[in-house]
Amino acid sequence: MSFFIRKNVTKRKKPPVRVNNNNIKKKKTRNHVDDEISSESSESEHDEHFSSESDSERQLTAAEKKVQLAKKYLSEIEEEERRRLEDDNEEQVNKSVLKRLKDDVLEQKGKLKIKVADGLSFPTDIFELRSKKHTKAITCLVISPNDKFAYSASKDATLVQWDLQEFKAKNVLIHNRKKPQDNQTHHNCPILSLAVSENYLVSGDNSGLIIVRNPITLDYIGKLTGHKGCVTGLTICNETQQLFSCSKDKSLKVWNLVDLCYVETLFGHQTEVTSIDMLQKDRVISAGGMENIIRVWKIQEETQLIFNGVGGSIDTVKKIDNAHFITGGDNGILSIWGSLKKKPFCNVNNAHGVSSNNGEPNWISAVGALANSDLVVSGSYDGTIKFWRCSNNFKTLLPLFNVSIQGFVNSLVFTNDGSKLIVAIGNEHRYGRWHSVTGVKNSLHVIKLNFIKN
Structure with missing residues (x-):
């Protein structure tokens, strides 16, 4: 059974009815002739098309093109x-x-493993980045591929571009309530998700709207519509320039960023989809929230794999490498998964302790991983950030140390070179307002990582 719904799927045509009456004029078969293309005309058009190409391009074989690339x-x-x-x-x-x-x-091949966790020492340099434009909780965070910029968005529909070399805000986009005409190319409700690549910066909001921008200038490129619920997650495949989005409408959608068009919808989740990440070129992982299920989507094969959790809501998922990923949720369980096993490799119960108010496990609100390494992090609504080491071939999670910052940890992202961890802090959770921490400034915290070289 296919779970992939494509737009404008052409219906199969019925074969023409064969008529043996010789008295019927040829004019009546005109429509049938127009619908068909003879092999002779196809070959002539084919030759005409290729005659416009240069001889050098026509003589290149597939092997020679691979060598050029x-x-x-x-x-x-x-x-x-x-x-x-x-x-x-x-x-x-x-x-x-x-x-x-x-x-x-x-x-x-999914076999790259960089062991850095043992050489990580407790961070001593933590920088705070704050913008007065973020008047409400910061909900999401991404870092440009060259590590030059960070982008944060908040519930007040503000988008801030940060310069990570000078540690200051470079560009700010806000929702202008007094001038609605200025908001035609910007969000007018809470922004809940971001994704960035070399050519695109994409943001999704609470209404289901997705906006595409230039990542350097923040100039408006276009918008994508189709989700019936808020866009909770975005991720970009650099090889295909495709955008994957997930939503509270229980679906994932695939978009073409080059043409700014819809490609297909992926159905399967029975509850709100809370998080998404790119596992590898043709595979995407998504968290099903209260469904307590992780799904791995095989895009080319149009199939999906189902991974069952151990209870509670799975709210956040992050890729470690092509074959492993990490999840966290409201039951306080931190889990490591492998793409070849339907159950977690490792579960850490009460990973962030137990609340002194109600005795319930502290909610894991964000997870992060240094790509292709043994270092992962998790954050909770109590502001605690925990560093972990994956050992025993991802079957064990060992705690390293904790860093405490007041407020909700809504996002954790490593820079691509592994030198910094960026933390998005808000005064409330990215999805709701059921609990607020007073006195918290909505800000980013840049944690410089110190690795001891052997």
Whole structure:
């Protein structure tokens, strides 16, 4: 059974009725002839199309095209490593490029594992980034692929672009209640989700509206509509330039960012979908909230895998590598999963302790993972951020240390180079207002990570 619904699916045409009456004029078969294309006309159009191409393009074989792409990819990596090292030493650059290529191969196979957790020491440098425009709780956070910018959004429909090199707000977009005409290219209700790539910054709000922007200038590119509930999660596939969104309307949707169009809808969740992440090129993971189920969607195969939790609501999910992911929820259980096993590899009960007010487990409101490593983090509504080490082939989670910040931890994101952890703090939970922490400033906290080199 397929759970993928595509738009504009053409119906299968009935075969034409064969008529043997020779008295019928040929004019009556005109519609039938127009609908069909003969092989001769197809071949002539085909030849005419290819005659416009250059001889060099026509002579390239599939293998030669692969070689061209490989050379282009190699030159891009070499240039990136040269800039990163800030050195023209060819031997050093070649070593760095070779390591990048090996890591890329291992990552594609889901076998890249970087052990850094043992060398992590307690952070001493924590910077607070605050904007007066965030008058309500910050709900979501993303970091640009080059680690230059961070983007945060809040319940007051404010979007802030932060410069992570100068540690200050660079651009701010707000909802202007006095001038409705200024809001035609911006949200007018709480923004709950963000996603960013090299070419696009995407935001989703409480009404189901998705807006696409330029990630550097924040210029409006377009909007996507179709969800019937608030957009709770967004993620972008860099290889295909496709956007995946999840919503409280119990569905996931696939969008084409290049053409700004809808592709298909993924059905299967029976309750509100609370979180989403990209596992690998053709696989997406989503959390089903009170359904207590994680679903892995195989996009090309149009199938899905179901992973059963251990009770409560699964509110947040984050990729660790191509084969593992981490989840947390209102039952206080932190879980590590593998894509080949339907039950968690590891469960940590009461991962953030028990509330002194009601004796219930403290709610895990956010999780994060340093990509392809053994380092993960979790955050709670009491402001505690816990660092964990994955060991025993992801079958054990060992606590490292805690960092306390007052307020709700609504998002945890590592920079791509692994040097910093960015924390989004709000005075209330990103989805509701059932509990508010007084005296909390809505802000970002930048935790500088110190790794001891062996």
